[in-house]
Amino acid sequence: MRKVRFIHTADLHLDTPFKGLGYLPEALFNRIKQSTFDSFERIITVAIRQKVDFVVISGDLYDGANRSLRAQLFLKKQFVRLEQADIQVFAIHGNHDHLQGKFVQLTWPENVHFFGSEEPDMHPYRKNNDVVAHLYGYSYPQRAVTENIATRYEVIEGAPFHIALLHGTVGGNTDHDPYAPFTLQELIDKPFDYWALGHIHIRSELNQEPPIVYSGNIQGLNRKEEGSKGCYLVELSEVGNDLQFIQTAPIEWQSTTLSTEGMEGMDDLLNGLQKLKEAFRSKQTDTILSVSIDPGNSFGSELQDPSVIEDMLDHLQEGEEDEASFVWINRLVVEHRNEDLLRDLKDSHFLKEMMEVFNDLDQLDEVLEPLAKHRKAKRFVSKDAFDPEEIKREAQNLLIETMTKESGR
Numbered sequence: 566m567r568k569v570r571f572i573h574t575a576d577l578h579l580d581t582p583f584k585g586l587g588y589l590p591e592a593l594f595n596r597i598k599q600s601t602f603d604s605f606e607r608i609i610t611v612a613i614r615q616k617v618d619f620v621v622i623s624g625d626l627y628d629g630a631n632r633s634l635r636a637q638l639f640l641k642k643q644f645v646r647l648e649q650a651d652i653q654v655f656a657i658h659g660n661h662d663h664l665q666g667k668f669v670q671l672t673w674p675e676n677v678h679f680f681g682s683e684e685p686d687m688h689p690y691r692k693n694n695d696v697v698a699h700l701y702g703y704s705y706p707q708r709a710v711t712e713n714i715a716t717r718y719e720v721i722e723g724a725p726f727h728i729a730l731l732h733g734t735v736g737g738n739t740d741h742d743p744y745a746p747f748t749l750q751e752l753i754d755k756p757f758d759y760w761a762l763g764h765i766h767i768r769s770e771l772n773q774e775p776p777i778v779y780s781g782n783i784q785g786l787n788r789k790e791e792g793s794k795g796c797y798l799v800e801l802s803e804v805g806n807d808l809q810f811i812q813t814a815p816i817e818w819q820s821t822t823l824s825t826e827g828m829e830g831m832d833d834l835l836n837g838l839q840k841l842k843e844a845f846r847s848k849q850t851d852t853i854l855s856v857s858i859d860p861g862n863s864f865g866s867e868l869q870d871p872s873v874i875e876d877m878l879d880h881l882q883e884g885e886e887d888e889a890s891f892v893w894i895n896r897l898v899v900e901h902r903n904e905d906l907l908r909d910l911k912d913s914h915f916l917k918e919m920m921e922v923f924n925d926l927d928q929l930d931e932v933l934e935p936l937a938k939h940r941k942a943k944r945f946v947s948k949d950a951f952d953p954e955e956i957k958r959e960a961q962n963l964l965i966e967t968m969t970k971e972s973g974r
């Protein structure tokens with residue numbers, strides 16, 4: 566029976582600096598900075614154990630176009646491990662690791678094939694002198710590739726399986742830069758047996774037959790990239806296809822809400838938070854956790870004081886650097902019930918106008934830019950992690966609280 570087995574991975578973002586987490590204890594921050602490397606190393610171990618035919622990497626191998634020598638040397642070492650196991654590598658470059666960056670050129674082992682940046686081209690995969698698959702790919706020559714590249718992929722006859730690597734945006738997705746846009750139907754209409762997609766960091770199987778798959782990135786980079794991350798182990802054969810997701814990310818981002826129902830005071834609340842933290846502790850992964858507290862009717866003004874929240878956070882973070890697997894609560898947000906307050910104040914013209922200013926504030930990125938570039942502040946803010954809606958809401962809360970305090974309410 567003719568079949569082919571391979572690993573599909575994408576968006577390694579090797580050497581991501583995780584700038585926004587620079588305030589963590591050094592030992593934890595070092596583990597976090599190592600996480601993209603560790604996840605990829607595990608993927609290579611899976612490839613070797615599973616004795617796959619090859620590994621495909623669908624772009625964004627590096628986090629920045631000026632890839633570090635460290636990241637390149639790491640990648641080379643992993644590719645050599647594959648070479649020793651007689652496993653080939655097919656890879657393309659995406660918008661993050663496009664070819665216009667300034668970087669030291671290394672030579673790659675002979676099992677590695679990078680696709681060029683002129684037109685989608687084809688490279689055959691041979692096993693015992695038989696051509697088993699044709700692989701197709703295209704690398705980004707510069708950061709912004711705005712035209713549809715998918716329509717330029719053409720199957721070249723002469724192999725049982727045709728596998729396409731593409732770094733781009735499926736129609737309608739607005740979470741990522743809309744580079745190399747395509748529609749799902751355009752891919753379905755072409756006679757490829759598997760589309761190995763990259764660029765969108767959320768894992769998704771867009772189509773079953775043929776499989777059209779975003780493997781997602783291999784390590785969540787910020788709190789918007791929640792949950793398990795890893796690669797796909799794929800087998801294509803004459804009788805059917807088998808896809809298996811394998812979790813490899815050493816660190817998971819998670820979020821949850823804690824209800825304070827039935828709690829009577831700060832001790833109860835802290836106990837509840839400790840229990841919640843322990844519920845997220847797992848042997849397999851470290852966790853960075855974002856917690857929203859629903860204060861219900863049990864808690865009033867004490868949770869409105871930012872210094873109280875800060876002290877709670879410090880308390881919950883204490884000792885985590887000594888844990889074999891850490892659960893780091895990096896965000897503790899109290900969901901204040903401003904609706905009641907707003908209803909009371911609905912006749913206030915000033916408040917109404919203030920809310921309108923907030924609603925019109927859509928250039929928040931620009932406003933925050935200086936902070937992201939500030940020599941000291943940039944360690945604490947990561948532009949990727951900015952959530953404009955949340956910043957607006959927190960600023961609103963702060964203003965309302967300050968105003969109501971000052972007016973003696």
Ligand SMILES: [Mn+2]
Pocket residue numbers: 576578625661764765766
């Ligand atoms: Mn990416």
